[in-house]
Amino acid sequence: MPEITLVEAVNLALARAMADDATVLVLGEDVGVDGGVFRATNGLLKRFGKERVLDTPLAENVIAGMSVGLAAQGFRPVAEIQFSGFIYPTIDQLANHASRLRTRTRGRLTCPMVVRSPSGGGIRAVEHHSESPEAMFAHIPGLRVVVPSSPARAYGLLLAAIRDPDPVVFLEPTRLYRASREEVDDDGMALPLDRCFVLREGTDITLVTWGATTKEVLAAADTLAAEGVSAEVIDVATLKPLDTDGVLESVAKTGRCVIVHEAPVTCGVGAEIAARIAERGLVSLLAPIERVAGWDTVMPLYRLEQQYLPSEARILAAVRRVLAYQ
Amino acid sequence: MPSAERIEELLETRRDVGATPVARFEIRYSRYLDPKGNPVRPLPDFARDPGELVSLYRGMVLARRFDAKAVALQRTGRLGTFASSLGQEAVSVGVASAMRADDVLLPSFREHGGQLLRGVSPVELLLFWGGDERGSDFAEACEDFPVCVPVGTHAPHAVGVALAFKLRREKRVAACIFGDGATSKGDVAEALNVAGVWNLPAVFLINNNHWAISVPVSQQTAAETLAQKAISAGIEGEQVDGNDVIAVREATARALAKARAGGGPHLIEALTYRLGDHTTADDASRYRSGPDVSAHWAEDPITRLRNYLVAERLWGKTDEEKLLGEVSGAIERAAETYLATPPQGxxxxxxxxxxxxxxxxxxxxxxxxxxxxx
Structure with a gap:
């Protein structure tokens, strides 16, 4: 089995989905000849031809909107939005149409489409290329929101997203695209879209995260282990629907929880997770929940982005406060 | 790439005259019947069949009866906010009458006439406007899109539907209707652009009723026509008299045939007038005068076609009474069914x-x- 990067796993899943199902189309800006600016669609045009891999004009709104039309007609479009800062024009189509077409036609027309986009900071990119907009999508009923954090999960979750009968926003952490390699078996096996992943088992504290910050959280868990603290690390991955039970089971075991995400803290998905723990798991808590997240600021240009992103040091500081709470 | 000499020549031209002409345009305008119903030119072939003309007439009368009933139901608290198509019946009826059953209609919210002609039932339409999702679960025309409320946002869907047809090599066309206000939106500009560059089988039709709620089309754009917005997308655009159902149908049929044959998309601006309020929640007297509106009744599409039919001895008092009875009966029965439909759980x-x-x-x-x- 070859060891591949996360972006190569995305490519592998796209190729697998296209080979398995002739209705799967890839469309977006520069996805064809160029193979995508991050090369996520590399080689697909050559393999599947220009009727299945479409270089679109530069217009995000119509990329999302034509995907609704294609999906209603029985195709499974996988649209790429080039950078997260360019994804906002798609919200109109996703909120007003893709997410509610099934409901408003009582299932007569449906919208099995995926909008993929790189997401998050940490690659010294230009302005508007480093945002983490997942909470905006997670607030829209009828959508699924998925953020993979490893090559194997990117492969399995993207296959699941493409095969899902409803619209999915699939946000790929740019910072992890080439950060590590992992063996990925191209077995066509999808992962569930409603379960969180326990990345590391532990007993003293639960660290909940997703996407790029799994890296810092796992590093923090290593540091803590060296100090004799056993941290459980949960990758939520499917932000909508959220696997509440998976989080609650862990918190019931550890009694302490820190939630880590890159998006701004206020109304971030962390707030929803904390609320659910408060609603259903309060009695198992031994300390207040802490959130380590992006600040409620504009994403800074790259010279200061490390001061914005949740660092291992910030995570450790929060964990120590939560552990020290009596 | 042009040769170096040609580039030099072009640069020379530019220095001399300041610009190189790229395109010149004129906007075709077509009308067959004047407002009194007199033919102004020979009618298209389909209009030689009295059955076709009567069918168009019936479609418009049905739309008007439907509108009147829906407004009455709203005024008596038995229907939600409703957008009447009063005075604009020729637009969607003309479009729908030119379509094939397996084409796909993507309507805005003022196309009841066209939807009814496509086989959407008046009960379904009343259910939708009466706040019930089952109204968009069409039993007929079941690939047609439901009413689109966010203005112009369905134009990109038409691109996707047309792309699906093209990829499957089906001889089908997506027909998308939106209002004059929608032409100010990026959705429409983006949709026309993609449809043009991919040569998609899509026909876009502007119901230019001259008012986007309170804003007249004169404050919507500096462009002389809305049809010319096609030119910047590299596609054909034209105007028709939107109160002449024969003209709307003829232009749509021509555009559909072109699209079906692989000739690409087309934009038609149908010039009409919104005789009623924007919706039942609107009071148009706040922004336009009664006499101005009344003057437009002289262009009424239904009277126009009826005058022609009567002059041609294709229609008489008995026909009219019979039709009105039949149409009113159908609408009344639909209203009863709607009112008797229990809410969903x-x-x-x-x-x-x-x-x-x-x-x-x-x-x-x-x-x-x-x-x-x-």
Missing amino acids: PETIFDYTYERLPKDLVEQREAALGAVQR
Whole structure:
């Protein structure tokens, strides 16, 4: 089995989905000849031809909107939005149409489409290329929101997203695209879209995260282990629907929880997770929940982005406060 | 690439005259019947068949009866906010009459006439405007899109539908209708652009009723016509008299045939007038005068076609009475069925959110049903 990067796993899943199902189309800006600016669609045009891999004009709104039309007609479009800062024009189509077409036609027309986009900071990119907009999508009923954090999960979750009968926003952490390699078996096996992943088992504290910050959280868990603290690390991955039970089971075991995400803290998905723990798991808590997240600021240009992103040091500081709470 | 000499020559031209002409345009305008119903030119072939003309007439009369009934139901608290198509019946009836059954209509919210002609039932339309999602679960025309409320946002859907037809090599066309206000939106500009560059089988039709709620089209754009917006997308655009159903049908049929044959998209601007309020929630007297509106009744599309039919001895008083009786009966029966339709259960709020209901929603569904029972 070859060891591949996360972006190569995305490519592998796209190729697998296209080979398995002739209705799967890839469309977006520069996805064809160029193979995508991050090369996520590399080689697909050559393999599947220009009727299945479409270089679109530069217009995000119509990329999302034509995907609704294609999906209603029985195709499974996988649209790429080039950078997260360019994804906002798609919200109109996703909120007003893709997410509610099934409901408003009582299932007569449906919208099995995926909008993929790189997401998050940490690659010294230009302005508007480093945002983490997942909470905006997670607030829209009828959508699924998925953020993979490893090559194997990117492969399995993207296959699941493409095969899902409803619209999915699939946000790929740019910072992890080439950060590590992992063996990925191209077995066509999808992962569930409603379960969180326990990345590391532990007993003293639960660290909940997703996407790029799994890296810092796992590093923090290593540091803590060296100090004799056993941290459980949960990758939520499917932000909508959220696997509440998976989080609650862990918190019931550890009694302490820190939630880590890159998006701004206020109304971030962390707030929803904390609320659910408060609603259903309060009695198992031994300390207040802490959130380590992006600040409620504009994403800074790259010279200061490390001061914005949740660092291992910030995570450790929060964990120590939560552990020290009596 | 042009040769170096040619580039030099072009640069020379530019220095001399300041610009190189790229394109010149004129906007075709077509009308067959004047407002009094007199033919102004030979009618298209289809109009030689009296059955076709009577069918168009019936479609418009049905739309008007439907509108009148819907407004009456709203005024008596038995229907939600409703957008009447009064005076604009020729637009969507003309478009729908030119379409094949397996084409796809993507309507805005003022195309009841066209939807009814496509086989959407008046009960379904009343259910939609009466706040019931089942109204968009069409039993006929079941690939047609439901009413689109966010202005112009369905134009990109037409691109996707047309692309689906092209990829499957089907001889089908997506027909998308939107209002004059929609032409100010990026959705429409983006859709026309993509349809043009991909040569898609899509026909876009502007119902230019001259008012986007309170803003007249003169304040919507500096362009002399809305049809010319096609030119910047590299596609053909034209105007028709939108109160002449024969002209709307002829232009649409021509555009559909072109698209079906691989000739690409087309934009038609149908010039009409909104005789009524924007919706039942609107009071148009706040922004336009009664006499101005009244003057436009002289262009009424239904009277126009009826005058022609009568002058040609294709229609008489008995026909009219019979039609009105039949149409009124159909609408009354539809209204009765609508009013007798019990509301959906609260569980249906949840049941179509996803194909497989996630656990969170299963719990919320139970909570909602429990709340109802309490």
